[in-house]
Amino acid sequence: MTATRPDHADAAASFEPLRPKLTRIAYRMLGSVADAEDAVQEAFIRWMRTDRDGVREPEAFLRRSVTRLCLDQLKSARRKRETYVGPWLPDPVVEEGEEDDVTLPLMLALERLSPLERAAFLLHDVFGMSFDEVSETIQRDAATCRQLAARARAHVRQARPRYKVEKDRGLELAEAFFAASRSGDMKTLSAMLAADVSVHSDGGGKRPAFLQPVQGFDAVMKLWEKLAVVLKHYPSKLIRVAVINGLPGFVTLEADGELQTTALDIEDGKIVAVYVMRNPDKLKHLH
Numbered sequence: 001m002t003a004t005r006p007d008h009a010d011a012a013a014s015f016e017p018l019r020p021k022l023t024r025i026a027y028r029m030l031g032s033v034a035d036a037e038d039a040v041q042e043a044f045i046r047w048m049r050t051d052r053d054g055v056r057e058p059e060a061f062l063r064r065s066v067t068r069l070c071l072d073q074l075k076s077a078r079r080k081r082e083t084y085v086g087p088w089l090p091d092p093v094v095e096e097g098e099e100d101d102v103t104l105p106l107m108l109a110l111e112r113l114s115p116l117e118r119a120a121f122l123l124h125d126v127f128g129m130s131f132d133e134v135s136e137t138i139q140r141d142a143a144t145c146r147q148l149a150a151r152a153r154a155h156v157r158q159a160r161p162r163y164k165v166e167k168d169r170g171l172e173l174a175e176a177f178f179a180a181s182r183s184g185d186m187k188t189l190s191a192m193l194a195a196d197v198s199v200h201s202d203g204g205g206k207r208p209a210f211l212q213p214v215q216g217f218d219a220v221m222k223l224w225e226k227l228a229v230v231l232k233h234y235p236s237k238l239i240r241v242a243v244i245n246g247l248p249g250f251v252t253l254e255a256d257g258e259l260q261t262t263a264l265d266i267e268d269g270k271i272v273a274v275y276v277m278r279n280p281d282k283l284k285h286l287h
Contacts, residue, residue, distance in 0.1 A: 011048040014058050019044075021059075022066045028102055028122050029070035030077060031090035031111070033285045039069040063129075064137045067119055071138070074115040081111075085205030087213060089275055091282045092261040094242045094251065101160060102126055103246035104263055104275055109159035113152050120145050121152035165266045170248030171241045174264055177271065178238055178250050184228035186221065193217055194270035204279030207258065220274075236260070247275070251286065259283045 019040060026036035043065040055061045081088050090107045102122075110118050119138050123129045124145070134149075135142040165173075173192065180188040197220050203209025214223050234255035241250045249263035258280055265273035277283060 008048055011044070011052065014052065015044050015047050015062070018059055018062055022062055025063060025122065025127060026066050026070050027091075027093065028107070028110075028126065029067065029118060030073055031107055032077075032282075033091040033093065035073060035077070036070075039066055039073060042069055060133065060136075063123075063127075063133075067123065067137050068139075071115050071119060074118070085203070086209050086211045087200050087202055089200060089202040089277055089282075090245065092244050092263065092277045092286070094244055094261070094286065101164070101246065103159075103265070104244070105265055105273065106156055106159045107245065109156040110152075113155060114148075116140065117148045117152040117155075120148035121156070124149050125153065165248060167243065167248070170243075170264075170266060173266060173269075173271070174241045174248040174250050174262075175238075177264060178241070178252070178262075181224055181227070182231050182236060184225075184232065186225060186228070189224055190217075190221060192271050193220060194267065194272045197270075197272055197274070199223060199274045199276065201276040202279050202282070204281060206280055207256070207278040209276070209278050245275075249275075254278075259286055261286070 022040045022043065023036050026039040027033060030036050030039065043062055046065060047062065050061075052058070088111070090104065110121070113121065116138055120134055123134045123137060124131060129137070131142045131145045131149075134145045138145065140148070176188070177192055179185070180192065195217050196215075197217055199210070199214040199220055201209035214220055236252040236254045239251040239253055239259070241248070243249070244251075244261050244263040247263040247265055249261060252260045252262070254260050258278070261277045261283070263275040263277075264271050265275070
């Protein structure tokens with residue numbers, strides 16, 4: 001067994017306590033767990049090569065490094081999304097340790113921003129960095145960073161939760177939704193859905209999923225009536241109810257042996273959106 005070089009051990013000792021926070025930044029920038037982990041690992045490799053004695057604030061230095069790596073990654077990610085089969089949803093993250101209001105609908109809204117708008121908004125509005133710090137990170141002057149964040153704010157305002165569903169209540173609704181949708185109890189299910197409810201599913205071309213969101217109460221009810229017939233013969237098993245990307249939901253094992261996550265956006269006690277992740281590539285980290 002090869003001994004760890006002292007300089008590498010020193011780099012790891014200063015880096016590892018910051019890894020969870022850096023990974024959260026990278027994930028919110030990229031929407032992909034694997035890509036976020038890769039960006040953070042690349043930042044660590046660069047950290048090992050850095051003259052660390054000359055770095056006064058390691059956390060700020062590493063935030064800059066990770067954010068810049070993510071900005072580079074977003075350029076290629078956008079090209080991939082243009083050829084993605086069906087709706088794209090961010091990788092499901094189940095019950096993170098630290099809560100904030102970056103829910104799944106907000107992450108989808110962030111997708112419509114330019115990479116720099118996304119970075120300015122996340123670093124300032126979500127992670128609480130000053131505009132001077134944001135300026136140094138994304139290499140634009142502070143006034144430009146303010147404009148970027150303001151434009152982003154205007155675009156994502158509707159996607160920010162107006163109020164949070166109390167966690168236990170949200171998980172109760174998620175469990176009730178699972179039971180009603182799997183048993184074919186259409187009466188209970190219909191009482192849970194908002195008039196403008198929508199269903200979004202991401203199969204990535206790897207598993208069956210809807211190529212367009214299903215919109216509106218009547219269309220969604222017809223969908224679940226059809227699914228109830230299929231699920232009677234090919235049932236899914238509830239693994240756990242959980243908070244998924246800031247929303248109440250559940251993890252299931254489907255009849256094809258693959259995992260699936262379902263997240264529910266709830267307003268005024270009614271489900272306004274259902275987000276189903278079926279792409280096995282985006283579920284690997286949950287195994």
